Amino acid sequence: MKTPTDPALRTGAQILCEALVRQGVDVIFGIPGGAIMPFYHALPEYDDQLHHVLCRHEQGAGHAAEGYARASGRVGVCVATSGPGATNLVTPIADAWMDSSPMVAITGQVSSALLGTDAFQETDIIGITVPITKHSYLVRDARELPRVVAEAFHIASSGRPGPVLIDITKDAQQASVVPDWTTTYDLAGYDDHRLREIDSEAVSAAVELLANAERPLILAGNGVIQSGATAELLALAECTGIPVITTLHGLGAFPQDHPLSLGMPGMHGWVHVNRAIQRCDVLLNIGSRFDDRVTGKASTFAPNASVIHVDVDPSEIGKLVAVKVGIVGDAAAAMRALITELSSRMSERSKLSSRMSEQSERVSGPTFVAPEASHAAEEGRSRHELRSCGMTSSSQPSCGMTSSSQPSCGITGLQPWLDEVHALREQFEPQQEYRRRPDTNTLQPHDVCAALNAARRARGNCRVVTDVGQHQMWTAQLLDWQRPRSHITSGGSGTMGFAVPAALGAAMALPDETIWVVVGDGGFQMTNQEIATMAQEGLTNVKIAIVNNGYLGMVRQWQQLFEGKRYSGTPLTGPDFAKLAEAYGVRGVTVDSVTQVDSAIADAWDYPGVVVLDFRVEREANVFPIVPQGRSIGEMMTDAHTHAHDVVPTGARSATEGPALTTGGAPR
């Protein structure tokens, strides 16, 4: 029988703190309140291990946890009280759900006896978040905490990552119990598909398609980055010679200066990329979920392609696009299996065709970049290792091969396809809108992105966090993405207000790196109060570039292009952002001429503190190309002079008839 003075007794709040420390958590983002007060009472005891960042709004705490997770690959943790504190977390939880970000959200709840009585600040937060969480726990007994916290972190970070909610009643936080740290997971219903053995039959079927492909294409998404599989992707592309396109969340999964990198597909992707999709005969999707912003009208997407889909979540395979071969599992493991199968098949082929000597019959399989090396590359420490992996020429596959005598998994006969893709690029790249800069002194949004890209090239890498809207697309289009986790944005959910707090989280995770924020004046005004949090934390590594056009620009662009310039609800005023920044105690600078852009970015980079740059840009600049909502990605508008009603059905008009409108591929 335990006595009240048992030295092993701990309050639920203390157990929760210790459980977080045991999970390796070093930073948590939150705001206290009545139902979570016992946790905050215990927190100072763990001050040297658990750093609490006091945010200004729970939405900020949630996005900060996301930014922390996306920058570091570790689980982000946010904390809120019951009722309004918890409901303010709903948006970031939904955002983490849509973008598969590992997050544990901890909320206080009214005492057990009051559950269901409409008590003060009682909200059924589990009920509210069921559709947007991977799992959730209501904890009424402090003894459950060691198991629940361990399970929550395991679920959040394994398989397809996602948010997990732990709702803890106040009395459970206050109760004194002796914690049992030996309890194990009770997760009979959970399959971590990362650990699943890659189905060899599916791999053989995929290789059969790839080996006989004439126009293959790799589509790489967030799954490659989440899996830490960038080295495997590079190896697969270089071994086979297949060109690679990267989704918004896949930016950085494949170095964009690589000869095999084509760029981003989709609604605001490049014309040549969408044309390549519509032309390809085999599409190998690795870790992308065929979002409608990528596919356009799904029934007309990649009409000539046999699709191979690699995904860690089996429910994604065949969800939106009919699939010839589905491979469930970890992206890195799947790509290793594909390379092994491809190379053994190709060596069989070459043996048959050339009756090679005994020596080459003893050829062993390729060796691969170890997962450790892959993760190191992700952290940016072994860029040279990645580079040494055969970047010399796309036609000389060498990555992962121990010597040049090893078999190649190169697919023969791809040259005409590579030539075609190259020709598409040559044809459409000069037409890109930003290359036709209007002859005016007015600052263009493209100028900001181009200057940031140039500065980043000159200074080495930085992380870039974007919000949602026009600036997000310009940034995705105009910066060169070389490294995984260097591009952080709200993709699936499209949450305005994401960027500033997410940068706070990224800056806490990576104190030695510079975090650039590119944000519109609309999104900035949703969550800029987190600059006060940055100031309180003494952060110096966040630099904020506001692309300020006085509009909710993406909606205005749609109104211009598709709704007869009926600018309803989109013109937007704001405070003097430079003065606002100064009021927060950080530096603020207004930039309204092209000639100041480079020096403003350089000065901000060098300044030892948070900087807000208010770029007053051309008010009605547009993002091009654009696929009108619900249309095929073969139908792109490349400038404002082409109106939506001019867009003709896929395949009905050839590109030569009108350069402003491009079509590609026949409908399915």
Place this chain on the structure above:
Amino acid sequence: MTTRHTLVVRLNDRPGALYRAIGLIRRRDYNVSSLVVGATDRSGTSRMVLVVEAVNVHQIVQQLSRLIDVLSVAEVAHEDTLFDQFDDAMRQFDFPVLPPSNAQELVR
């Protein structure tokens, strides 16, 4: 076009498990026309048999399987009789409509 499908779901016998499973069907605006939930001979596990009117039942099966509290999902041949018997069994719970209770009774 919606069609009727009978699903058998084994799930953890815990608060919230049923809510998650049924909520997933509601998200698609599919109707659950019949539902039976009961304990199994394995402690801590319950079984849910439901008839859902769905356009894409495959997606429902896949997404149900993804839930942490769901142990297995199977679509079985649709047997109306199962639910006919169930309806018969439920008739014993049909009561005449009671008069509205008054506040005094509630206070007692």
